[in-house]
Amino acid sequence: MRTLIQRVQHASVSIDGKLKSSIKKGLLILVGVEDTDSLDDALWLAKKIINLRIFDDKNGIMNLSVRDIDGEILVVSQFTLHASTKKGNRPSYIRASKPDHAIPMYEGFCQYISQEINHDIKTGEFGADMKVELLNDGPVTIWIDSKNKE
Template sequence: MRVVLQRVSEASVMIDGKVKSSIEKGFLILVGIEAEDTQEDIEWLCRKIINMRIFGNEDDKMNLSLKDIDGEALIISQFTLHASTKKGNRPSFINAAKPDLAIPLYEAFIKEFEKQFEKEVGTGEFGADMKVNLLNDGPVTIIIDSKNRD
């Protein structure tokens, strides 16, 4: 499972011209799921993200977590995070999990994140054509892959 974590001042997602979810200061989390991903990947990633200290403290040092700042989170599914660009100019998405596996894992990710975060999060809609708007703060963007834990 791979995520792109963006520290934002605000973010929102629109589907069919209507805002589905919006947040203020916190994280926009783009989630890419592979067929091999498990509940263990989900739990590890959620814990890692929630405790990631990339918000500024009183000395403007990145030392505070999402919980420390009472921030918000917006979680969006994005299969293109597993694009392979080795051959040619058209990406292959063969490593991305098919919807029958990815949808339950995406929903489990949201539930686990809310459980660990102890707060409801905003979401997109799996498979929908979404328009994501964000104001990246910093900018701070971090890529985390659950297969690279060691």
């Protein structure tokens, strides 16, 4: 399972020109699922992300988590996180899971995130053509892959 985490001042997702979800200060999390992912991967990522100290404290040092600042979270599914560009110029998405596996993994990840911060999160819509807008704060953008726990 791969995630791209962005610290944002605000973010939103729209579908067919209609606002689906929006958040203020917090995290925009893009999530990609592959067939070898399990709910253990989703739980590990949820805990890791919720505890990342990437928000400034009163001294301007990145020392606080999204939980510490009572920040909001928007989670959006994105199969292109598993793009392979090894051959040619057209990315291959063969590693990205099909919906029968990816949807339960995405929903499990969202549930774990919500449980970890003890309140609801906002989401996109799995498989929809979404328009995501954000104001990246910093910018702070972090890539985490559950198969490469660095």
